[in-house]
Amino acid sequence: MAELAGTATEHRDYSRIDVKPIAGALGAEIEGVDIASGVDDETFGEIHRAWLENHVVYFRDQNLTPAQHIDFAKRLGDIHPHLLNKGLEGYPEIVEVKKVPDQKLNNGGRWHSDQMYTPKPAKGTMLYSRELPPTGGDTMFSNLYLAYDALSDGLKKTLAGLKGVHNGDSRNHPSGLTRMERITAGIGTIPQVDPGDAQIISAHPLIRTHPETGRKAVYVGSHTESIEGWSAEESAPLLNYLKEHTHRPEFTCRVRWSLNMLTFWDNRCTQHFAVNDYQGHQRSIHKIMIQGDAPF
Template structure:
């Protein structure tokens, strides 16, 4: 096969053609896709011929797959596939990196289009590496020293007074196991050595600072992540698969489709424990995620970019 990689934006995203990802990959093809993911952070595959089984098979080329989610139920009978469904609410309608409240969040996320609304429903994907590079030097040095507590036990969707019974049930399921984990604000990518801002919606407090002080600093850093030049705005079509590097991106599902049906299926790849610029690893405060994910074997980290 002759793989073609076409950039979508200067900072993030590439479209991949010339490979049938419904079939097993040889080592050369896998290496090309891994290199493309390292470089472009997000890959778009059009006209894929995948179902839940073959989506998982493709994703396993990158490592062990996780369970669907630490607390949220999977597609019926398919324990490693999470339905990202408009009928379950729009909890992903905020900037986040998947499952950062556990000790070793997924290294990569795949999303496959099942049902697409006639308009809206895009997914935004941002490069946290580009965000880090865009920081002023003084702020970059400051961010290198920070650690943040990530948790699933907070309201990131809507205020309490706007929650109906169904939403309350979904929230209770999401927090049925409470997780608190401390990660470096600047994470060093284990394969490329790049530094990226490892924050997003689950990062709620900077270690050593008050909630109010933490929020100001996190908002300041987050503003660099979501600069338009750092963001890929992906408009879904039928039979697409998007894979993004969860270690160095954030994403946001836009709620702009008037409640019409929208469904994606998500499969994620088990990740390693994040490492900061000084070589220290993340640590868990509360919550056991061993039922959800294995820990990927550590990789010798290249010199930080």
């Protein structure tokens, strides 16, 4: 397993696409691609490499139908259906992440990595912007490789072997309500489904190894409630430290959306945060996730 270059500024040469890093830590804009008109294998190979090297990449000015969005996501792997969010009518692979003008809380307004509470969390998430506020509604990202690299050898040693327990539907949400309670209370606009017997609490290594790059990353987020085998009280100080540490400003970038933009990130080495600063306006994003492996 080859180790890839570590930071956004060490990107390699590309012949089919232009890759423009937007921050020192992570994030890049990709130019020279019109996804709707077809992406050949060589170009897709470069996009995949740019994704692994920059962790979050985006393409502006794409005109994608829901079917084209799904087809492009499938180039990376099978679709990871959201266990709790209901998909679009006719396109169950797509969840519409919508915030309406009078809605106070937004979706994703905490630092997290998608689906970490499932046994095999989504490796990637692909968002396509359909409706945006005049300003605001940016998405922030943090680089969990850099967060790991910055830890002391002592703490790295302590964390090795520990697992975080992640809960997909607890009252540990800013609203203090479960997902269904939020819908009943009129907070939140994504229709929810009953997950049935699906597992929505999972334990994964706090330090995970990226299966494609071989690099280690800190794997925590807002869904992380305890350390396996520890009480909630014992877990809190260490988890709170890690949660704060993972989004230090120097590990982050901020993606400013434009209409019809496709943003695509790697959940195995990043966290993201949807900034809630556009009260009174509507925002609608189409979201597709791609299946990953069990973290190790």
